Amino acid sequence: MNYSKTQACNLNPGTTVIGKWHKKKYQIVKLLGSGATGSVYLARCVEGEVALKIGVDSMAITSEVNVLKHFSKVQGQVLGPSLLDVDDLVTNQGVLPFYVMEYLKGEQLITFTSKRGEEWIGILMVQLLGDLDRLHRAGWAFGDLKPDNLIVVGPTPRIRWLDVGGTTLLGRSIKEYTEFFDRGYWGLGSRVAEPSYDLFSLVMIMINCSYPKRFDKKGEQSLQQLKQAIEMKPGLKPYRDVMVKGLQGKYGDAQMMKKDVMTAIQKKSTHYQKSKPSHPPRTQRKVKKKSTKPSYWIEIFLVISFIILAYILYLFGQLM
Template sequence: MKNSYSKNQACKLQSGTKIVGKWHSHPYQIIRPLGAGATGSVYLAESAQGRVALKVGMDSMSITSEVNVLKHFSKVQGQILGPSLLDVDDLVTPEGTFPFYVMEYLKGTELTEYMQNKGAEWLGILMIQLLGDLDRLHTAGWVFGDLKPDNVLVVGPPARIRWIDVGGTTLIGRSIKEYTEFYDRGYWAQGSRKAEPSYDLFAVAMMMINCAYPRRFEKQGEKPLLFLKQRIEEKALLLPYKDVILKALQGKYTDAVEMRKDMVKAVSKSTSYKHIPVKEKTKKNVQKQTKSSRKSNKLKKEKKSSYFIEIFLLSSFLLLAYILYLFGQMM
């Protein structure tokens, strides 16, 4: 085997490297890196069952903890919260033995990218689904911890959020073991880093803000909450959810179910029809129109208006049907 990893680089694997598990003897060929975190590196790999995501770690305890979380996810009846766990083994190298696990490779789009050119209702729909998943996670006794767009993907159709990295998942009551400042309530002086449902709900609010500000921003001034409120009010995408986001930022939700209910109400309001008036023509053009042409244009406008109303009603019906479908999947 090609020596393409080192202890100091968390067992860095090069594209084309072939590895075989010590205990199960399952072979894998590395295609490319997918990402790296505090507990290890994730790679896209080819296996006998097809493409998989393979995470190699430095610390056996951290990897064991993540494996246990994935096992818990698989026990949630009727719901798939994270990627399916496929294999757990050790990689023996001249530099030492590294623990690794293999999981389902999820192909999708990063949340902030997916939300580009999408309507506000889509942000609400995806957050409703995410909050349903978080409720199941919290009920099982865990907090996601490092919840951010980088750790989720939108897959489908139908569009659905799936978790792809559970490295920050922490038992409720303990200290958050992994976090990213922008989504961390401690950074924004809005609470502690104790693992509790409200910690994840704060991160959900910041994920929504991140969808409106893909490049993120840093804390400014001595009143972080006021600063965030101003940023929310500057983006049309966030206005339908302003009250929900602010409540989550202030820790006013005790569980995901409560926030989800308010999000459902906000989505129903965000889909209400708003008439956008057509620009008036200049006086010069109006004066040139004959009586008959005015009548003809009027009929065309009426037909066009009727057409758009029909399209709107159909779109609203389809959106409502999709929301009901998602609720059915989350029950």
């Protein structure tokens, strides 16, 4: 087979990629996505379905491989996809580097929250903040943090990362970014790789979940524009104070922000419980007989909701 470097990002379904060193064969199924450093494909091999990323820049691919290897050494939850293979593809135009990752099956973040409801935004952000905290402690910033690079897997909903192409060592300049999630675009900070850069992007992800079509910056009052966007969505209002602090870069680390998001969820749950209707006095027994059935079902709904929230908070504790 003849390849060129431009074709490396345009492999047709059915193409077989054979590693120069390990001799493993991968049959391309379809393109999953393209970025500045290469293209990611769904592929099949002896072990099953995998995600294969092939690029034209050996340095960039090596950097991503090192990040994935480092993820495997971080204690706690798995951060990114598991790294399965690293090899080269020999062509008549030169050698193209590629690596193979675990193929994560699930739903895109915005698709998931659109189906399940905005109450899941805070829950998934707590999970993401826990992962970011571990990443930052390891000396990296995610960089190009956006819904396209996130997926929700199951059966118990868990957010995972798809592409680590934008990861950057702390203190260096962010190498990849998407304007809507970039604080430099909004005039609210620099593009230096630091925890607060990722936390700004996380707030913008929350906003994007409520505004799937996104929106452009208007004028120089960016912070005021974003505050108004938060105020207009009931699903975001419980997290308003946390989100504004994240936009302003007031969090020194992800763990601090995670605790505040969890506190906001707990307050929301407590307020929900206090809004439960009280039992009518005995003197109203005759009226009660007429309203027992609807009141009964409302109470069951509230109790079930509380149990679900309590279980979610329990999961939070397991992720800390």
